[in-house]
Amino acid sequence: MTANTADARTVSAQVPDHGLSQEQLQEAFYDLDEHDHPEGGSTMLGFWIYLMSDCLIFAMLFAAYGVLGGNFAAGPGPKELFELPLIALNTAMLLFSSITYGFAMLAMEKGSVKGTQLWLLVTGFFGLCFLGIEIYEFTHLIMEGAGPWRSGFLTAFFSLVGTHGLHVTFGLIWLVTLVIQVGMKGLIPANKRRLMCLSLFWHFLDVIWIGVFTFVYLMGML
Structure with missing residues (x-):
């Protein structure tokens, strides 16, 4: 078993199966893993x-x-x-x-x-x-x-x-x-x-x- 296959099985174990393919499950895992960024x-x-x-530009001018x-x-x-x-x-x-x-x-x-x-x-x-x-x-x-x-x-x-x-x-x-x-x-x-x-x-x-x-x-x- 390769490392990538083991990682994929780990992902499928962590994300509930809703009839999605293995690639979709991996994408869902990475989407869920994103953290919030404070706006502004x-x-x-x-x-x-x-x-x-801009200050540097005007300073040169x-x-x-x-x-x-x-x-x-x-x-x-x-x-x-x-x-x-x-x-x-x-x-x-x-x-x-x-x-x-x-x-x-x-x-x-x-x-x-x-x-x-x-x-x-x-x-x-x-x-x-x-x-x-x-x-x-x-x-x-x-x-x-x-x-x-x-x-x-x-x-x-x-x-x-x-x-x-x-x-x-x-x-x-x-x-x-x-x-x-x-x-x-x-x-x-x-x-x-x-x-x-x-x-x-x-x-x-x-x-x-x-x-x-x-x-x-x-x-x-x-």
């Missing part, structure tokens, strides 16, 4: 790891801007290109979106589906305003001949600010998806966990933008 813990840990990797930010190639610099009042308005849009997302989380804790959806939509509106102003800025710069190919400064600028804008775009897609999911399934634990992850992501983007506003725009205008 690994998701949050994985999301924190993702945020840390900030470092690249620090090195290339003074290479104008006889072209325009920050003082000639940046419109600080417009950028301040754009910053306000993103900060307002962070506040309204906080209201969405408060509505979630109260169990209000409609309130959560409403504040998420308001957050999305401010996020769209932020993107609209940023697209206008990029378009205006390119039309003036100050595209990312013009100098090392502009290459680093478009890379840093554009990467942040891309993250905001993905955040808005995620936000709309959650609005639909909350409407369909309510504030179930899985949706609450997703809202918490998006909250971390959204506030993370706010912190990064404060760095961009200070390091790129304000210091560039000095």
Whole structure:
């Protein structure tokens, strides 16, 4: 008798026979042997790891801007290109979106589906305003001949600010998806966990933008 045959007989002795074949009995044994996994813990840990990797990406982009930010190639610099009042308005849009997302989380804790959806939509509106102003800025710069190919400064600028804008775009897609999911399934634990992850992501983007506003725009205008 081989070891595999002995193991199969052991399995059949441990699992009741309900008219199943030997292979089905073995599959049933392994299914029963699986242990429960606590829902949510690994998701949050994985999301924190993702945020840390995103921090490294932005750290490299900030470092690249620090090195290339003074290479104008006889072209325009920050003082000639940046419109600080417009950028301040754009910053306000993103900060307002962070506040309204906080209201969405408060509505979630109260169990209000409609309130959560409403504040998420308001957050999305401010996020769209932020993107609209940023697209206008990029378009205006390119039309003036100050595209990312013009100098090392502009290459680093478009890379840093554009990467942040891309993250905001993905955040808005995620936000709309959650609005639909909350409407369909309510504030179930899985949706609450997703809202918490998006909250971390959204506030993370706010912190990064404060760095961009200070390091790129304000210091560039000095």
